[in-house]
Amino acid sequence: MNIQVHAPRLMLVGGGAVGQVGELLGRLGLSRPLVVTDPFMLSSGLLRHCLDPLEAAGIAAGVFSDTVPEPTDVVVEAGVRALQAGRYDCLIGFGGGSPIDTAKAMAILAAGGGRMADYKVPASADHAALPVIAIPTTAGTGTEATRFTVITDTARDEKMLIAGLAALPLAAIVDYRLTFTVPPRTTADTGVDSLTHALEAFVSRRANPFSDALARSAMALIGRHLRPAYAEPRNEAAREGMMLGATQAGMAFCNSSVALVHGMSRPIGAHFHVPHGLSNAMLLPAVTRFSLNDALPRYAEAARLVGCAAPGDADQLAGAKLAEGLEALNRDLAVPTPAAFGIDPVAWNAKKALMADQALASGSPANNPRVPAHEEIVRLYDAVWSG
């Protein structure tokens, strides 16, 4: 089997690593960064973790802090204008997946021109772009290590998947100490996003020995550390384990793929503004049950790795325990159903056929062990509505 492996050129991993951001730029021959972040990172002072070491290294950075959760083409275009107004030689994405994905999309659009929609899959955004250095503060999307960015087309309410070498950061700083301040709700949502990345990479039709190793490690780390990180925000071991697991899960799906959960999750996010990890969590148990028997040995191994099943459990039992374990995880992390989240039932029913169209069009369901028909996706949207 021939495998293509994508990863950033350099990653600094560990507590306090963000303090080396100035030296990192120096090693890469860069000196004029535009830092892309969100308003909370700026107002809370968390951005100082990035700006202080840059200043100490004598680097004057610009700041674009207008990113929004689940970034849009409109915000990316505003970011490109800010980028073109200065003489920058790189972008630093600092924050959760939203600012980092915005920085990636700005680099792509600034270099290639046109509209964001021109770059969505099946197009491949491989053209040279300004280098992006990614510094995640959630654990997390794994976007610091992936060749993807997800941008909402505001006119069409569609979350577009954009893939290619131009979306792969040149370097990343993975510093778990930046996540101590993440509130429990976001810890849960981003943690389930990571778990979904690892599990989907592992059961995907595009799984391979390289992605498998990363997915296995990520599932074990996340299975062990997600609940403690949710319950005790300053639990150092839990935060460190989650950050490592999130980045490994990102590398796993970047070199394999995501599958049906992500395919169905993006339309929920686009139409109903549900945070990405939360819409994954709403779907994960039901989609796992739907897919289980088409990759039973893989799901069973996943169950043992995340700690839902005992090492000696036979595959059928371990698989069943995985679905139950994911339901229990949702209860422990207080994950609401779409109904309990407050989505309008009339709008949900009116949109579900379109959401199934958009899920299929993204290509992700085709990587699932059980490839669903349109009406099966609609039935899954029905099944998760109120649990």
Ligand SMILES: NC(=O)c1ccc[n+]([C@@H]2O[C@H](COP(=O)([O-])OP(=O)(O)OC[C@H]3O[C@@H](n4cnc5c(N)ncnc54)[C@H](O)[C@@H]3O)[C@@H](O)[C@H]2O)c1
């Ligand atoms: N490109 C990829 O490979 C990839 C993979 C998965 C998800 N995504 C995308 O990532 C986005 C979601 O990213 P996210 O889940 O990290 O959420 P986010 O970036 O939207 O952040 C969520 C909230 O957490 C806050 N926050 C972030 N770091 C914090 C910290 N250290 N302390 C306190 N608060 C903090 C933010 O200000 C924000 O309010 C979505 O747009 C999703 O589509 C991309």
Ligand SMILES: [Fe+2]
């Ligand atoms: Fe995700």
